[in-house]
Amino acid sequence: xxxxxxxxxxxxxxxxxxxxxxxxxxxxxxxxxxxxxxxxxxxxxxxxxxxxxxxxxxxxxxxxxxxxxxxxxxxxxxxxxxxxxxxxxxxxxxxxxxxxxxxxxxxxxxxxxxxxxxxxxxxxxxxxxxxxxxxxxxxxxxxxxxxxxxxxxxxxxxxxxxxxxxxxxxxxxxxxxxxxxxxxxxxxxxxxxxxxxxxxxxxxxxxxxxxxxxxxxxxxxxxxxxxxxxxxxxxxxxxxxxxxxxxxxxxxxxxxxxxxxxxxxxxxxxxxxxxxxxxxxxxxxxxxxxxxxxxxxxxxxxxxxxxxxxxxxxxxxxxxxxxxxxxxxxxxxxxxxxxxxxxxxxxxxxxxxxxxxxxxxxxxxxxxxxxxxxxxxxxxxxxxxxxxxxxxxxxxxxxxxxxxxxxxxxxxxxxxxxxxxxxxxxxxxxxxxxxxxxxxxxxxxxxxxxxxxxxxxxxxxxxxxxxxxxxxxxx
Numbered sequence: 001x002x003x004x005x006x007x008x009x010x011x012x013x014x015x016x017x018x019x020x021x022x023x024x025x026x027x028x029x030x031x032x033x034x035x036x037x038x039x040x041x042x043x044x045x046x047x048x049x050x051x052x053x054x055x056x057x058x059x060x061x062x063x064x065x066x067x068x069x070x071x072x073x074x075x076x077x078x079x080x081x082x083x084x085x086x087x088x089x090x091x092x093x094x095x096x097x098x099x100x101x102x103x104x105x106x107x108x109x110x111x112x113x114x115x116x117x118x119x120x121x122x123x124x125x126x127x128x129x130x131x132x133x134x135x136x137x138x139x140x141x142x143x144x145x146x147x148x149x150x151x152x153x154x155x156x157x158x159x160x161x162x163x164x165x166x167x168x169x170x171x172x173x174x175x176x177x178x179x180x181x182x183x184x185x186x187x188x189x190x191x192x193x194x195x196x197x198x199x200x201x202x203x204x205x206x207x208x209x210x211x212x213x214x215x216x217x218x219x220x221x222x223x224x225x226x227x228x229x230x231x232x233x234x235x236x237x238x239x240x241x242x243x244x245x246x247x248x249x250x251x252x253x254x255x256x257x258x259x260x261x262x263x264x265x266x267x268x269x270x271x272x273x274x275x276x277x278x279x280x281x282x283x284x285x286x287x288x289x290x291x292x293x294x295x296x297x298x299x300x301x302x303x304x305x306x307x308x309x310x311x312x313x314x315x316x317x318x319x320x321x322x323x324x325x326x327x328x329x330x331x332x333x334x335x336x337x338x339x340x341x342x343x344x345x346x347x348x349x350x351x352x353x354x355x356x357x358x359x360x361x362x363x364x365x366x367x368x369x370x371x372x373x374x375x376x377x378x379x380x381x382x383x384x385x386x387x388x389x390x391x392x393x394x395x396x397x398x399x400x401x402x403x404x405x406x407x408x409x410x411x412x413x414x415x416x417x418x419x420x421x422x423x424x425x426x427x428x429x430x431x432x433x434x435x436x437x438x439x440x441x442x443x444x445x446x447x448x449x450x451x452x453x454x455x456x457x458x459x460x461x462x463x464x465x466x467x468x469x470x471x472x473x474x475x
Contacts, residue, residue: 140210140221142441145173148425150433156180157217161224161427170425171209174220175441178213178472186288187471190218193287194474196264197222203411204255206275206285213475214441225283227276227419228429234271239336242368243402244416248274249330250403251282256326257391260319263294269325270303271332278424280415293319304345305338309378312349323385323394327375335363339376353378367399 145162148170152159157176164171181187197208197220207223230248234240240248252274259266267289275283289301296316302308308324310317331339339357342348355378359369374393377383384393395405407413419429 139212141212142214142219145171145221147173149427150435151427151430153433156184156186161425162221163425170224170226172222172224174222175217176219178216178218181218182471189288191471191474192289192291194220196287196290196292199262200259200264202255202258203409204251204282204284205258206283211475213472217441218472218475222285223283224425225275225277225285226421226424226426226429227278227280229272230274230276230282231271232429233276233417234333234336239363240333240416242334242365242399245330245333246400246403247413247416248282248333249326250400250405250408252284252326252329253391253394253400254405254409255282255284256322259290260322260391263292263319265291265293265297265319266322267291267302267325268306269322269329270306271329276415276417276419276429278419278421279411280418281411304348305332305340307349307352308380309353309355310380312352318380318386320380320383320386323375323383324377324380326385326394327372330368330375331357331372334368335360365399367397371397371399 144165146165148161148163150158151161151172157174157180160173160175162171162173163169176190181190194208194211197206201207206225209221209223211221212219252269256266256269266284266287268286273284273286275285277283291297291299296318298314298316300311300314302311302321302325306325306328308317308321311321328338340348340351342351355376357372357376359372364372371384371394374384374397380386384397385391387393394400404413421429
């Protein structure tokens with residue numbers, strides 16, 4: 001366990017997560033990275049990352065005529081575009097590359113010399129109730145809520161803390177601008193999040209209550225998770241003990257395993273997308289890059305620090321990319337930084353392809369090093385979570401031997417950190433944003449006659465009055 005506040009470290013906090021394509025200042029290592037000094041006697045050069053045969057390489061002119069891909073996820077990393085009034089922090093942005101960028105990646109021919117294309121069984125039985133969860137008798141609208149304040153902003157809109165007028169319950173309402181989604185070709189990602197969140201129900205996954213739209217925005221009504229981001233706690237403490245990291249990793253493991261059983265790839269694991277509830281348990285949030293898949297997919301998306309090698313190679317990948325990102329998450333929680341550090345995306349992608357990782361023996365146990373070496377495998381066919389025993393290779397690894405997963409799934413294990421949440425609508429765990437002078441939302445499309453908490457009815461009622469050609473008709 002670690003204290004709620006670490007006074008000795010509080011004065012060392014820094015905004016060390018530059019947004020792509022921003023570069024670090026001369027006096028600041030990238031994202032507060034620990035130096036990989038060849039002369040440092042504490043570096044264990046006898047425990048390197050898994051060696052790779054036939055290393056792939058980036059061409060010298062990669063991105064020479066264009067900047068790194070702009071992060072255009074509508075649903076990921078609601079970072080501060082408006083200048084926050086307190087606690088300025090930088091998040092890593094997720095990326096979703098357009099066709100031109102994908103063509104460049106395909107031209108790089110970054111393929112392993114001895115690995116065949118991945119395939120998985122496409123004859124799996126369809127899960128019952130997948131994508132069929134009813135949400136309400138009538139559509140909601142903003143008239144059902146009182147917007148309290150902004151708790152997040154991003155390229156496509158805002159996240160509001162809101163209170164239901166009828167029940168007094170608190171929600172997080174994410175508002176995304178339609179025109180921006182269309183212009184950036186992100187409508188499919190917004191629809192994927194809506195469809196997937198409607199299909200899932202897990203204690204470690206954020207709950208979607210409903211979606212609706214007005215003439216200029218689409219809205220996601222979700223449970224408000226008052227404990228804030230795991231990222232905030234990690235940056236405050238610089239790093240976690242292995243015990244704390246193991247707890248959070250175990251809850252993320254159960255969430256990812258649940259999603260994979262529904263054939264859902266999450267594709268954006270990182271501390272910024274892990275929220276803490278009032279008791280300190282995690283809620284996996286931000287499903288903008290998630291996708292229902294039973295075979296390979298090709299979209300280049302995610303957060304650069306966490307991209308699996310097969311995504312960078314752009315030759316098709318499976319849900320196994322989540323287990324690579326899971327390994328990166330564990331490494332970052334324990335070390336305080338992601339394992340691949342570079343001042344520009346090109347070098348970072350090359351480091352990921354080479355998978356040269358240095359471990360500090362005073363920071364990691366032998367069991368943890370062994371687990372990471374099995375998760376951070378360049379070849380997905382050799383990666384834990386993607387082998388014959390599936391997720392059991394991870395759950396029954398010696399590093400997790402202290403975790404009772406049955407009790408953990410029931411919330412019966414005390415978290416290492418309990419957020420200081422005074423009431424259900426407390427927003428003190430989120431940074432403060434300047435509020436717009438007026439509500440920026442237009443006329444409402446939808447029925448506002450229903451209670452905001454009614455979850456008992458048929459979803460065959462028409463969702464809205466839009467036509468089939470409306471890309472937002474599902475909202």
